[in-house]
Amino acid sequence: MRFALLLFFTLPLAAQKPQYAPSGELLIPENYREWIFVGASLGMGYTEPEGAVAQPETVKGNFHHVYLSPDAYAQFKKTGTFPEQAILMMEVYAPASKESINKQGRFSGEFLRVEAAVKDAKRFPEGWRYFDFGGPEPKKTSTPFAKDRCWSCHNEHGQTDNVFTQFYPKLRKSE
Secondary structure, three states: OOHHHHHHHHHHOOOOOEEEOOOOOOOOOOOOOHEEEEEEEOOOOOOOOOOOOOHHHHHHOOEEEEOOHHHHHHHHHHHHHOOOOEEEEEEEEEEOOOOOOOOOOOEEEEEEEEEEEEOOOOOOOHHHEEEEEEOOOOEEEEEEOOOHHHHHHHHHOOEEEOOOHHHHHHHHOOO
């Protein structure tokens, strides 16, 4: 009984590590929506807005919801570093408004895509690699983006170990 109980409690952790198809593609984690929700953003971009500074009610762009695997979250909170094989999942939603009783503001509307960031130095010499599973019906596997697509910006601007922790309330050092 003791062995069975131990096995029961360790199996979910295995699912939090990156899993790869025999071809080397990353498999989308089936339960990532049950992971730790670390933050959301609306309309973030890497260029200055045209004209006047955008106000919250005029911000255009998509919602991003970011989840971190529970084992990686626990280690990050304890040590301030992301462990090997940490996974962050980002869902992208179109903004929606004026549905049902809502007359103002925006909420996450149509699901657009899901992306991932994986720390796996055994597979990726620079440590992190970034993936796009697409959508609205995400693929079950994804090949990594070319290194120059995401890594350089994350490496330069990510507050902690290539991760934009400055944008995620649950990962900010001050919280």
